[in-house]
């Protein structure tokens with residue numbers, strides 16, 4: 019599909035680039051404070067790090083949160099679930115509603131193995147922030163319904179495709195009672211870099227970081243392999259994991 023070039027799409031892509039700077043600032047601020055940061059830089063924006071305790075509490079002892087986007091996928095979701103089980107790591111799967119509807123058994127397996135499910139839109143349209151209010155509502159509401167119908171549990175978290183936040187996306191997310199969630203560690207595994215690259219980026223995570231990986235949208239064999247190694251390294255360092 020050709021990229022959209024309408025004025026709203028161009029604006030949305032500009033905002034997406036700005037959010038990537040905020041994301042970087044959040045990660046640097048947490049490193050500088052050795053994890054003891056209180057609250058996000060932008061109070062009205064998405065969550066970038068693992069929220070711990072009451073508002074303003076330091077996040078020094080926060081666990082790591084592994085998040086897995088774009089599934090469920092009949093090849094890669096089961097493979098990733100096996101790796102997570104072998105390391106005793108529970109994660110948060112941000113699912114695409116249309117894929118969830120096609121593979122409801124995988125949704126149920128994710129939940130049965132102790133992971134959490136989040137909403138990652140119905141069709142993963144991009145730039146997400148360029149969508150009109152009605153389309154945003156449709157993307158969010160339908161995925162809530164698919165997951166609730168198939169599992170009996172409605173998600174409480176939402177992640178915008180490609181981190182495409184805007185005032186209207188955030189308003190739509192909050193209208194549905196959901197918490198917007200971003201990330202601080204991104205190995206860009208969707209581009210299918212070398213396994214070593216993903217291992218190196220993920221292994222660098224610190225307490226409180228939210229790690230972004232993918233189990234859908236293409237061949238995720240590198241992600242599955244890399245996580246097996248990176249989780250061994252992080253576990254050896256004493257890292258704790260908890261789903262969001």
Ligand SMILES: [Zn+2]
Nearest residue numbers: 087088179180
């Ligand atoms: Zn995605």
